[in-house]
Structures are given as structure tokens and as C-alpha cells.
Amino acid sequence: MAQNVQFLTVSEDEAGQRLDNYLLARLKGVPKSLIYRVIRKGEVRVNKGRAKPERKLAGGDVVRVPPVRVAESPEPVPISKTLKGVLDNAVIADEPGYLVVNKPAGLAVHGGSGVTLGLIEALRQAFPQYSYLELVHRLDRDTSGCILVAKKRSMLRYLQELFRGxxxxxxxxxxxxxxxxxxxxxxxxxxxxxxxxxxxxxxxxxxxxxxxxxxxxxxxxxxxxxxxxxxxxxxxxxxxxxxxxxxxxxxxxxxxxxxxxxxxxxxxxxxxxxxxxxxxxxxxxxxxxxxxxxxxxxxxxxxxxxxxxxxxxxxxxxxxx
The missing domain is CATH 3.30.2350.10 (Pseudouridine synthase)
Known part of the structure; x- marks a missing residue:
């Protein structure tokens, strides 16, 4: 499905991202090669000017995104009542910027590779009041225990930076x-x-x-x-x-x-x-x-x-x- 031209305003929480990463996150289903191609051809503009993929975005920047064909996303597998109950009890801390979840063994942290529903997809369905939920780190599918989930992009960056050191x-x-x-x-x-x-x-x-x-x-x-x-x-x-x-x-x-x-x-x-x-x-x-x-x-x-x-x-x- 092809989109119309979009003008996206970068929020303060999204500031600091590279242009390519910003587009990859916003244009789900668009091949990475296509995103780099439209940037290279100058079809993507930041504040009306050409920009390179590594350009760091600031809050308030306006990004022009040309029409691109987005693959139709399959409908997410609905969460069961049983899993919803498990996740309700698994949240052991609900802080302004993050959740701490006690992940049960046997649940992959994200879908893919034959896994139709992972922890992060299930959390987004179980807690629709949060507009942003992203894994800060990972646990093996068969490992149980605490895992951090960011509720804001700025918190995701902060916590991932801590993990790197x-x-x-x-x-x-x-x-x-x-x-x-x-x-x-x-x-x-x-x-x-x-x-x-x-x-x-x-x-x-x-x-x-x-x-x-x-x-x-x-x-x-x-x-x-x-x-x-x-x-x-x-x-x-x-x-x-x-x-x-x-x-x-x-x-x-x-x-x-x-x-x-x-x-x-x-x-x-x-x-x-x-x-x-x-x-x-x-x-x-x-x-x-x-x-x-x-x-x-x-x-x-x-x-x-x-x-x-x-x-x-x-x-x-x-x-x-």
C-alpha cells in the first residue's frame, strides 16, 4: 500500500536519533534498501533540506517522507485471557519511564522465527494505555525473571546506554x-x-x-x-x-x-x-x-x-x- 507524502515532526522524546533509524522505526514494512535509496536521492528532507542517513534529529525537526510502498502488516495474534492474567501479575514495577516485568519461562521476548506472539507484542495488547513500549534488553525464551521495558524513547536510550557500559x-x-x-x-x-x-x-x-x-x-x-x-x-x-x-x-x-x-x-x-x-x-x-x-x-x-x-x-x- 503506497502512502501519501508525510510531514513528521520529531518530538523531544525522539530527538537524538539518526535519520535512518527514525525512518526505519516509523515505516514498518518498508525495505531498508528503499529507505536508504529515498534518502540518497534527496526525496527525504529535514527542515526542507537534504540530509544524510546519519543526520541526528532534534526535537521540532520536520521530516518530509515521500510516498513509499508499505507491506500490509498481518493482524496481530490476539492475546488470550490466560496470558493477559499472567502479564497483569508479572508487572512488578510500573515507573514513569519503564516497566519491570517478571517474564515467565517459555515466552519469547518478541515474535518472529516461528513465534507468533512474544512478550513485547503481548504487553502492548495487555496495556494499551501505554503508547510506547519497547524492550530494553533480552532474555532467552527459556529463562525466567526480570526484564526492563521502556515506556518512553528517551528512557530506552538511557537504559540501553547503561547496558553498554x-x-x-x-x-x-x-x-x-x-x-x-x-x-x-x-x-x-x-x-x-x-x-x-x-x-x-x-x-x-x-x-x-x-x-x-x-x-x-x-x-x-x-x-x-x-x-x-x-x-x-x-x-x-x-x-x-x-x-x-x-x-x-x-x-x-x-x-x-x-x-x-x-x-x-x-x-x-x-x-x-x-x-x-x-x-x-x-x-x-x-x-x-x-x-x-x-x-x-x-x-x-x-x-x-x-x-x-x-x-x-x-x-x-x-x-x-
Missing amino acids: EKRIHKRYLALVIGRWPSRRNLVDAPLLRKELQSGERIVRVSLDGKPSKTEFNVVQRFGESATLVEARPITGRTHQIRVHAQHQGHPLVGDPKYGNEVFDLSVKKLGVNRLFLHAAGLSFKNADGEQVNIEVPLPAELQSVVAAFDGHFNQAGSVE
Whole structure:
């Protein structure tokens, strides 16, 4: 469907964006190549003048957008009453600039690649009173726990900038790993390389060609020689970082279908292991006003049950330290 010429006024909340990124966000369904072509040909104007893709926009700028053909967007999959109820209870903080959501395991953060409805699409339907909702960061589909969702573009920029700097946002995870994690092994510093298989599946491996990656691990509770509950604090933010670093140390996560130990997981199925044992338990950072924000999300019931079952099974078996 072709649009007419549009004149878009950049809001203060949208200020600071590059022209190309601004158009990509506003012209959903338009191929990226077409957007760059109309900019290059001068059909896009900023305040009546030609502009380059990297031009930073200011509040009050008027952007002329020529008629472009926008692909028809499919109707979004409607959210179920059950999921609406889950999300109503999952919002643990509703601040002026952001939401903190306790994401359930099994829900992808966004749609695509065979996923018809992700967390962000569901939140937009569940909370239509918010005109702007965007993910600040991501969690793996099988990981539960706290995730930040921006309610304003300016807050999105602010929080994402914090995530880019080491130790400006502190993330804390709880994970159950196979075997006895040694007390002395606190820091794992191993570069990670992400590859995409022909099937489209993403796989991450430790590789000298990878990006620098660091995770701090600390022992929380041991279950004899069989398993250890650890706290993981990723210093960098690579895909599958905690899972691959734990595997690299010889202690893969319990219930991990990609990097785990299938034989061990089958042997403890009776103890309630039916998902990846990885939970985003906490975030801490300073908000835009300089105030310290500390977010804590306890283990969900199904993981608490696993901890209790491991404690009873392995410790009563006499394999405690």
C-alpha cells in the first residue's frame, strides 16, 4: 500500500536519533534498501533540506517522507485471557519511564522465527494505555525473571546506554549447574563466538575469534557432588553467555537442551526438572534522577520445588560436604 507524502515532526522524546533509524522505526514494512535509496536521492528532507542517513534529529525537526510502498502488516495474534492474567501479575514495577516485568519461562521476548506472539507484542495488547513500549534488553525464551521495558524513547536510550557500559547495570542470575562448582573459580573470562546454523538455530561457542566475555560465579548452595546452585553476574552481555561459560567450565546448566547434559537431566526428571534452570533474579542501576534502583525477583515456584527436591534427595543421601 503506497502512502501519501508525510510531514513528521520529531518530538523531544525522539530527538537524538539518526535519520535512518527514525525512518526505519516509523515505516514498518518498508525495505531498508528503499529507505536508504529515498534518502540518497534527496526525496527525504529535514527542515526542507537534504540530509544524510546519519543526520541526528532534534526535537521540532520536520521530516518530509515521500510516498513509499508499505507491506500490509498481518493482524496481530490476539492475546488470550490466560496470558493477559499472567502479564497483569508479572508487572512488578510500573515507573514513569519503564516497566519491570517478571517474564515467565517459555515466552519469547518478541515474535518472529516461528513465534507468533512474544512478550513485547503481548504487553502492548495487555496495556494499551501505554503508547510506547519497547524492550530494553533480552532474555532467552527459556529463562525466567526480570526484564526492563521502556515506556518512553528517551528512557530506552538511557537504559540501553547503561547496558553498554561494564558495571553500570548489575545483573544477577540464579542457575543450577551440574556437579560441584569449586569455590575458587569466581571469574570466567572466555571469548564467545556466535554462529547461525543452516537451520537458523543460533549456537555459541568459546573461541579465540569471539568477543570478550566475562561472568562472575559464586556458590550459593551445594547438593553434594551432583549439583550446585550458583549466582552468576555477567559483566558483558553476550548471547547465551552464562550457559556457555558454565558449560565451558565443565558444569552445564541443569535442564539446558542446547548446552546441557541430556543423560543427567533425564536422571533427575523425577525431581521436577522440566525447564532450563536459569532465572534473572535481580537488576540494580541508577535511574535518570541518580537514584539507586534495586530489583529482586525470587525464584518461581517450579524452580523452588527443584531446589527443595535436590536438597532432600542428594543431601539426605549423605553426599553433603
